[in-house]
Amino acid sequence: MEKHRHFIIHKPYGFLSQFITNQAKNKHKLLGELDFDFPENTMAVGRLDVKSEGLLLLTTNGKVSDYFTTSGNVEKEYYVQVNGEISEEDVKELQKGVEIGFDGKKYITKPCIVKKIDIPNFPERSKKIRDDRHGPTSWISVTLTEGKFRQVRKMTSAVGHPTLRLVRVRVGSILLGDLQVGEVREVDSLM
Numbered sequence: 001m002e003k004h005r006h007f008i009i010h011k012p013y014g015f016l017s018q019f020i021t022n023q024a025k026n027k028h029k030l031l032g033e034l035d036f037d038f039p040e041n042t043m044a045v046g047r048l049d050v051k052s053e054g055l056l057l058l059t060t061n062g063k064v065s066d067y068f069t070t071s072g073n074v075e076k077e078y079y080v081q082v083n084g085e086i087s088e089e090d091v092k093e094l095q096k097g098v099e100i101g102f103d104g105k106k107y108i109t110k111p112c113i114v115k116k117i118d119i120p121n122f123p124e125r126s127k128k129i130r131d132d133r134h135g136p137t138s139w140i141s142v143t144l145t146e147g148k149f150r151q152v153r154k155m156t157s158a159v160g161h162p163t164l165r166l167v168r169v170r171v172g173s174i175l176l177g178d179l180q181v182g183e184v185r186e187v188d189s190l191m
Helices: 061-068 086-094 150-156
Strands: 006-012 044-046 053-059 076-083 099-102 103-106 113-117 137-142 163-171 183-188
Touching: 044 061, 053 061, 076 150, 086 113, 086 137, 099 150, 137 150, 137 163, 150 163
Parallel strands: 053 163
Antiparallel strands: 006 053, 006 183, 044 053, 076 137, 076 163, 099 103, 113 137
């Protein structure tokens, strides 16, 4: 039996978290376009939307993928640049849970860890984020165990601070660390 393989990547902005698409004309790049020879049956563990960057796990083992996406107790941490100066009250509201829309219904997010952080040392994004002439921005760290569709973006909008940049820095105990944008690293295990 062939041994399963596992990878961590720093997903660049503008890439879909998939290898193939059913869309005839797809304007977004796919993971297979990264400079790496992935084995057949490699799948993304969870997703980062096309505008999000950072740590993405890949595996050839569906059971590993299921554990990370359905167990509900794997923490995911994001560094989020938001529009405006976010207040401590807004941070507390995010921590308690906010109402967002999901699948056409209202949903209250689970309590999570949110804190203001200093500007992280990330490389400039391939698509420029607006500049200071449009007002101040803030950075927060958001750590949660759920992962509804575009949840972090919806949460920051719910408190009046739309997300400008979102970078996942951790999944469970696996860190983005020093991975460069677009870099792929094979690892022994994701567990």
